[in-house]
Amino acid sequence: MEPKRYLITAALPYANGPVHIGHLAGVYVPADIYVRYLRMRGRDVKFICGSDEHGVPITIKARNEGLTPQQVVDKYHSIIKDAFQRFGISFDIYSRTSNKTHHETASQFFRKLDDEGKFVEQTTEQYFDPEAKQFLADRYITGTCPKCGNESAYGDQCEKCGSTLNATDLINPKSTISGAKPELKETSHWYLPLDQYEPWLRQWILEEHKEWKSNVYGQCKSWIDGGLQPRAVSRDLDWGVPVPVDGATGKVLYVWFDAPIGYISATKELTPDWEKYWKDKETKLVHFIGKDNIVFHCIIFPAMLKAEGSFILPENVPANEFLNLEGDKISTSRNWAVWLHEYLDTFKGQEDVLRYVLTANAPETKDNDFTWADFQARNNNELLAVFGNFVNRALVLTHKYFEGVVPPVLALSDYDKEVMQEMSEVREKVEKPIESYRFREALQEAMNLARLGNKYLAETEPWKLWKTEPDRVATILNLSLQITAGLTIVMEPFLPFSVVKLRDMLNIKALDWTLIGQADILAVGHKINQPELLFVKIEDSVVETQLERLKNIKNENLIKNATVAEQLPNISYDDFTKMDIRVGKILQAEKVAKTKKLMKLLIDTGVDQRTVVSGIAEYFEPADIIGKQVSMLINLEPREIKGIMSQGMILMAENADGSLTFVSPQAEVKSGSVIK
RNA sequence: GGCGAGGUAGCUCAGCUGGUCAGAGCGCGUGAUUCAUAAUCACGAGGUCGGCGGUUCAAGCCCGCCUCUCGCUACCA
Numbered sequence: 208m209e210p211k212r213y214l215i216t217a218a219l220p221y222a223n224g225p226v227h228i229g230h231l232a233g234v235y236v237p238a239d240i241y242v243r244y245l246r247m248r249g250r251d252v253k254f255i256c257g258s259d260e261h262g263v264p265i266t267i268k269a270r271n272e273g274l275t276p277q278q279v280v281d282k283y284h285s286i287i288k289d290a291f292q293r294f295g296i297s298f299d300i301y302s303r304t305s306n307k308t309h310h311e312t313a314s315q316f317f318r319k320l321d322d323e324g325k326f327v328e329q330t331t332e333q334y335f336d337p338e339a340k341q342f343l344a345d346r347y348i349t350g351t352c353p354k355c356g357n358e359s360a361y362g363d364q365c366e367k368c369g370s371t372l373n374a375t376d377l378i379n380p381k382s383t384i385s386g387a388k389p390e391l392k393e394t395s396h397w398y399l400p401l402d403q404y405e406p407w408l409r410q411w412i413l414e415e416h417k418e419w420k421s422n423v424y425g426q427c428k429s430w431i432d433g434g435l436q437p438r439a440v441s442r443d444l445d446w447g448v449p450v451p452v453d454g455a456t457g458k459v460l461y462v463w464f465d466a467p468i469g470y471i472s473a474t475k476e477l478t479p480d481w482e483k484y485w486k487d488k489e490t491k492l493v494h495f496i497g498k499d500n501i502v503f504h505c506i507i508f509p510a511m512l513k514a515e516g517s518f519i520l521p522e523n524v525p526a527n528e529f530l531n532l533e534g535d536k537i538s539t540s541r542n543w544a545v546w547l548h549e550y551l552d553t554f555k556g557q558e559d560v561l562r563y564v565l566t567a568n569a570p571e572t573k574d575n576d577f578t579w580a581d582f583q584a585r586n587n588n589e590l591l592a593v594f595g596n597f598v599n600r601a602l603v604l605t606h607k608y609f610e611g612v613v614p615p616v617l618a619l620s621d622y623d624k625e626v627m628q629e630m631s632e633v634r635e636k637v638e639k640p641i642e643s644y645r646f647r648e649a650l651q652e653a654m655n656l657a658r659l660g661n662k663y664l665a666e667t668e669p670w671k672l673w674k675t676e677p678d679r680v681a682t683i684l685n686l687s688l689q690i691t692a693g694l695t696i697v698m699e700p701f702l703p704f705s706v707v708k709l710r711d712m713l714n715i716k717a718l719d720w721t722l723i724g725q726a727d728i729l730a731v732g733h734k735i736n737q738p739e740l741l742f743v744k745i746e747d748s749v750v751e752t753q754l755e756r757l758k759n760i761k762n763e764n765l766i767k768n769a770t771v772a773e774q775l776p777n778i779s780y781d782d783f784t785k786m787d788i789r790v791g792k793i794l795q796a797e798k799v800a801k802t803k804k805l806m807k808l809l810i811d812t813g814v815d816q817r818t819v820v821s822g823i824a825e826y827f828e829p830a831d832i833i834g835k836q837v838s839m840l841i842n843l844e845p846r847e848i849k850g851i852m853s854q855g856m857i858l859m860a861e862n863a864d865g866s867l868t869f870v871s872p873q874a875e876v877k878s879g880s881v882i883k
Numbered sequence: 884g885g886c887g888a889g890g891u892a893g894c895u896c897a898g899c900u901g902g903u904c905a906g907a908g909c910g911c912g913u914g915a916u917u918c919a920u921a922a923u924c925a926c927g928a929g930g931u932c933g934g935c936g937g938u939u940c941a942a943g944c945c946c947g948c949c950u951c952u953c954g955c956u957a958c959c960a
Contacts, residue, residue: 422954425887429955433886498888498954528888529953536953567908572896573889574953581895581909588909592922600919607918648897651908665916665924673918740920802884802958822959846960856960 210491212251214484215242216470217296218496218504219259219304222283223268226290227544228577229537230497232565233527237646238495239296240566243700244641246297247720253484256291257302257473258284261447262462276446280305290548294558295703302473304448304465312472313465314451316515317397317440321452325514326397327437335392336382342443342457343389348380394443396458397450401435404510408435411520412505419505420644422572423526426501438507440464467508470494471518485518492521501526525644528570532577533757542760545577545753559702560586560742566650566701579750586745589654594705595741597660598694601687602712602738604664608673613688613733614681616726623686626663630656630690630724637697637723646701653697656724660690685731688713692728696720705741712736787842788858788882789813790872796829799849807851808832812841813879820853826867838870838882 217238220226226235235256242254260280269276280303288301302309320326334343382389412419412427419427440461441450447459459465474481484490494504504524512518531537537544550561564585568575605611619627633656640649664687669680691709696718699706710717714736715729722728791810799805804822806829819839838858845854859867872880 422888426955427887429886433956502955531953568895575895578894584894584909587920587922591920596919596922598919600923602919604918645897647895651897654908661919661923662925664918668916668918670918671916742920744920799884799958804959805884820958820960824959840960843960848960849958853960 210250211487211489212484212491213245213253214474214490214492215245215252215254216492216494217254217256217298218494218500219257219466219469220287221262221264222258222260222280222287222303223265224283224539225286226547227537227539228532228547228550228561228565229530229544231294231547231561232530232569232575232577233497234495235291235294235296236562236565237525237527237569237644240646240649240700241493241495241641241644243297243703244720247696247699249720253474253477254297254299255302255470255473255477256296256298257300257304257469258287259462259466259469260284260303260305261459261465263442263444263446266444266446277305286548290551293551294547295562297703300473300477302469302476304469304472306472306476308476309465309469309472310448312475313448313460313468316468316471316511317448317460317464318451320399320511320514321397323514325399326440327400328395329398329437329439330393330395332391333394333443334380334382334389335394336387336389338382338387342392342394343382348382348389396439396441398437399440399464399507399510399514400437401507401510402437404513405431405435407513408506408510411509416523419523420525420572422498422528423501423505423524426498427505430502430506435506438463463503463507464511467503467511488519490519492519494521494524496524496526498526498528523644528572528574530565530568530570530575530577533579533754534576541764543757543764556704557586557743559705560590560745562702563590563650566646569647571645571647579753583745583747583750586742591742591744593654593661594657594694594698597657597664598691598709598712598741599738600664601660601684601691602735604669605684605688605735606737608669608677608680609684611735611737613729613731613735614685615731616682616685617678618682620682622666623682626659626686627726629659630693630726632724633659633693633697634721634723641700650701653694653701656690656694656697660687660694663687663690685729686726688729688735689726692718693723693725697723708739708741712738784883785842786840789839789841790876790878790880790882791837791839791841791857792878793832793835793837796827796832798824798829799851802849805849808857810837810839810855810857811878812839812855813877814841817841817854818851819855819857820848820851821857821859823857823859823867832869835869836871836876836878838872 215238218234220230238254242252245252258280265279266276269279272279274282284303291298291301304313334348336343380389381387408427409431412424413431417424441455441458442461443457444459445457447462448465449455450458450460471481471485474484478484485492496504501524504521504526509520512520529537532543532545535543551558554560560582564577564582567585567589568577568581605613608614633652636652636655637649640646640652664683667683669683672679672683692713692715695706695709695713695715698709699717712735713729714734718728789812791812793808794811794816795809797807799807799820802824804824806821806824806827808819808821810817810819840856840858841854843856845852847853858870860870861867
């Protein structure tokens with residue numbers, strides 16, 4: 208049951224930064240392998256991608272750099288697009304969501320759902336900037352983090368302590384646009400009632416797609432079982448696709464709603480036949496994504512498509528896990544990454560080395576680590592030693608003995624036949640894993656064809672036979688060249704650049720996939736060209752340079768982290784005296800059930816004994832702190848945490864790594880002593 | 884804390900519905916070899932399959948508890 212055509216999408220890169228090896232290993236390299244394979248099989252396939260250019264982070268970036276959002280996305284769109292192209296990611300189209308077709312497509316999509324009553328409208332309170340006269344996205348609000356005191360925390364997250372926040376949690380919220388103090392104001396938005404799609408999703412994914420990768424299936428199950436909530440599809444923002452409804456000025460489609468529609472608009476842009484790819488049940492739709500995108504591609508976007516009604520749904524969503532770099536998480540903001548455009552500049556002509564390493568070490572089932580030592584080893588010990596070396600041997604020998612002409616097969620030994628049998632099995636061994644998105648395994652099998660070649664030469668030793676049995680040498684080299692020709696086919700999805708070089712050496716054109724492993728690809732008498740090296744050795748110094756670079760980045764980050772928080776604005780003495788800070792003694796301590804960080808403490812404040820809940824459980828054991836004297840703010844408004852009324856706040860000093868230390872008197876002091 | 888995914892030879896990973904499942908590549912050791920970018924080929928070294936219980940005639944593969952890593956989520960006055 209061969210699908211009539213394929214529509215393959217790769218996650219839209221967010222245009223606020225360049226693409227790095229994590230993106231490549233997770234999404235683009237596997238997608239490209241799959242697509243190149245399908246094309247070689249002669250399938251009708253469209254490979255779709257583009258930049259995701261809307262959303263708040265881009266507007267922030269623009270503001271910070273003194274640019275317009277359009278300028279920001281123009282910049283990164285071209286860097287990304289160019290890098291992909293140079294790296295041989297063979298999109299049929301690399302579009303962008305800020306263009307006209309996309310705006311029209313997304314608007315139409317929204318309008319159809321709205322007209323058919325598929326949305327729910329709801330009014331909520333959000334922060335509004337009275338000076339700029341606009342609603343503020345969480346990212347546009349800064350204030351003091353209620354958890355760590357960092358005064359430049361964002362409304363959705365404090366980057367210092369890493370905690371996620373609500374804008375309304377911030378102390379002294381401030382608009383980053385005007386600096387004004389924001390006020391809460393009512394605003395209404397459209398919601399996609401995902402809860403209504405729950406039974407359908409349950410059936411569609413949990414029953415009908417049990418074959419999805421376990422990480423994908425598990426995540427979906429977790430979301431569905433957890434109960435789906437209506438999700439806002441619009442935001443108060445001036446950057447994005449305007450909500451196509453009268454009176455909705457100042458509102459745009461929420462980026463998660465507009466971005467996946469980008470796949471559709473890009474297809475539209477690519478071909479007038481786009482509906483065949485999106486609406487015909489005989490099309491197989493596959494989304495390649497990273498694990499961070501599972502919920503959008505498996506739950507939300509399908510629900511959107513289902514709501515719209517005329518679109519097909521993805522048949523599979525092969526999401527990869529994450530790639531680490533030298534043991535640490537890749538991070539754009541910390542510059543902890545190998546950037547594709549930089550790699551391409553530094554490692555000219557070595558595109559395939561990175562493609563190979565990222566495939567061989569792809570995070571298909573769990574997070575993996577990219578190290579430069581591994582990069583070097585895979586190049587030198589595998590690509591070069593196994594593949595490059597075999598090809599070189601076969602060609603050099605042919606030139607040495609037969610002036611570069613494919614010699615005839617004169618008689619086949621039993622061993623020759625054995626080898627031919629093995630050759631013929633390679634195709635299926637590569638095909639199967641590719642069709643099930645196991646590219647690491649497929650590459651391994653493809654490499655085995657080169658291994659077979661090396662073994663064949665070692666076993667037959669033609670260089671020893673030339674003087675005595677030239678006919679035998681002819682046969683051996685013929686077969687070796689046939690293996691080499693097979694390699695130009697089977698390696699093409701993985702190593703497209705090297706394959707072009709190899710074909711030139713063999714003086715042949717691109718060959719049909721089904722010829723892999725055949726022993727009569729090259730005609731006897733065919734003249735081949737002089738061999739060149741397919742891969743160059745990567746020296747230790749290259750690795751050291753890269754490691755040095757990373758080390759420097761680490762140092763820079765350390766320095767950044769070591770910066771001491773700036774002094775807060777002056778306050779009056781009166782302000783200070785409002786705080787009643789005392790020495791207290793911990794009488795009892797126990798961890799709060801079902802939390803990681805919370806400890807419930809009973810404190811003797813001198814004034815009374817009271818309960819305080821404090822986020823210190825990660826660093827202290829209850830038994831170790833009982834009897835300890837601590838500093839405590841006792842006149843802080845009580846607040847309920849996890850059902851416990853917390854009456855005060857223990858003062859803690861925080862180290863750069865986030866660990867905590869009590870601020871205790873040097874010597875035992877009477878509980879209730881005033882600290883001032 | 885909840886949920887999800889992982890914890891298999893030095894490294895990176897395969898092991899489908901339980902019974903040749905204890906494997907591959909790289910690294911390492913020994914030997915062979917010289918056509919080849921000191922590349923190749925053969926052989927080997929053995930990891931109590933995270934830990935403890937349990938089910939079974941039989942368990943990396945099933946169940947329970949524990950532990951570590953990653954992700955999502957809750958919590959941090």
